[in-house]
Amino acid sequence: MGDFIKENLNPDGVDRRGFLKCMAWAGTGTLCLMQGGVLKSIALSDMASRGLAAAKGELAFVQISDSHIGFDKPANPDVIATLDVAIAKINALGMQPEFVLHTGDLTHLSKPSEFDTLDQKLKSIHTGEIHYVPGEHDVLNDDGAQYRERYGKGTKGQGWYSFDQKGVHFIGLVNVMNLKAGGLGTLDKDQLEWMEEDVKHLKSSTPIVVFAHIPLWSVYPEWGWGTDDGAQALGYLKRFGSVSVLNGHIHQVMQKVEGNVTFHTAMSTAFPQPEPGKAPSPGPMKVPADKLRTLLGVTDVSFVRGKQTLAVVDSTLAV
């Protein structure tokens, strides 16, 4: 099992206070968890000893992100090979995840052949379903028409939707469309209204998982890593005891806990991006070939009923 574990985070899920922040840079082998309001870091190497028993929850799913099929530059000239490794990791979990979330940038240039390749690859994942949200690279030139035709059946507006799985309410948001000059990711009025209505009927004890491509929280606005009206969306979730927000886009792991909300970004399966402000731009980060796979990865998420919490564990593609 190596670097895979499911970990229960927090028994109450309501009284977490203050602001705790953790940045686990992909490849450092560190995982950050919240336990009873206290931040806990676990080295991936320590997790082997915990075994599969610890991984048992009532719901386990996997998040992958930013596959960028079609990208072929030196940062990673073979993004299909690294996606293959990610898929092999999922299939080697020892248990089948309920479903897989792909949080966008399926393709690099929105080409039909890129979508086809991705679809073909993802078919080999042993899982129930795959849920998607688009990244900005998936809606180039056609305002997302092709994306919605392929992945948007049953969705609303520009591709947003929600579903329930084993008592957890999942909300997939689209924040990569109609971006305004000088701005960040955006959800816009129609989607916000839909979301407000969507959660109205839910009990406050319902665990909520929100997923979207661009981080809903302000990671680094200078590089466009945030969503202008993300705070408004999160405002609708204030009464809920457990809210988890999963994003992609920034190609590295970051976690933050604020009140009842846990924020998490995932690694890319294709290429890493620099830490905020540590490079002239957020462009693909070129790293030595032997280091690349330590910067790419898969996220396993498990939910344990009654504990109102989600555990998020990242594993890199390195052996």
Place this chain on the structure above:
Amino acid sequence: MSKTIMKVVVCAVLAAELGWAAVSKTDVFTHAPSTGPVEVKIDNYNFTPGEITVKAGTTVTWVNHDDVPHTVKSEEGAFKSKAMDTDDKFSFTFDKPGVYEYYCSVHPRMTGKVVVK
């Protein structure tokens, strides 16, 4: 004032002057209306130069040097490129005088301006 402090002050003044000189030079370059074709580079998620002034009838060409796709989209809808992959170009001829603000619709923090006289 000690010698060391004096040196620091002199250096700071020199740096400020050099900085000012550099800014002035750029200013002259970007604001002088030109007639020939003009190129705007896209590098590190930036339009360079970010602001240009050209005469009516000038064709401006944007070239993407980044490893990720960018677009050039006028805020008022005057022009809009397809997504440009690495080394792709997009050209637009500005026939009418005016101020054309534009941005990358994929990375909207990237903004630029073309002033046509």
